[in-house]
Amino acid sequence: KYAQSINDTYGQHCNHLRFFHQTYENANLSVTKIPAKSAFELLCTSLFTIEEEKLDYDWIMVATEDTFVIPENLRYYVAPLNSSQPHYLGHAMKFWSQIYNWRDAGYALSRGTVLALKNKFNSKCDGISKYWKNEDWYL
Numbered sequence: 275k276y277a278q279s280i281n282d283t284y285g286q287h288c289n290h291l292r293f294f295h296q297t298y299e300n301a302n303l304s305v306t307k308i309p310a311k312s313a314f315e316l317l318c319t320s321l322f323t324i325e326e327e328k329l330d331y332d333w334i335m336v337a338t339e340d341t342f343v344i345p346e347n348l349r350y351y352v353a354p355l356n357s358s359q360p361h362y363l364g365h366a367m368k369f370w371s372q373i374y375n376w377r378d379a380g381y382a383l384s385r386g387t388v389l390a391l392k393n394k395f396n397s398k399c400d401g402i403s404k405y406w407k408n409e410d411w412y413l
Contacts, residue, residue: 352382
């Protein structure tokens with residue numbers, strides 16, 4: 275729904291821009307439909323899809339369709355960090371005594387984090403639908 279707006283605004287400042295959705299697909303806007311059974315499965319499959327594309331990336335910004343991102347500020351923020359190391363950056367929240375980064379504010383994952391997730395799930399995101407909603411919390 276907001277893919278065109280993102281594409282027309284801050285998306286132009288991204289090195290690569292991908293959209294993933296459980297029910298919607300639009301080839302003109304790079305919206306890929308992933309029929310996932312849970313939000314975490316959608317996230318996991320999206321990350322593996324990006325990894326399979328063999329894109330040259332150091333960081334992945336995960337945000338909802340109504341989150342506005344300033345890519346230039348993110349680049350300055352992560353510049354001193356080694357993207358080969360696992361980094362999970364965002365707005366910290368606490369739920370059930372667990373600190374996590376809130377998806378609605380967006381969060382950044384380093385290449386090291388994506389590779390760690392890939393190793394954890396052995397390139398398969400099937401069967402993790404028990405993580406129904408709150409993929410940000412489960413991450």
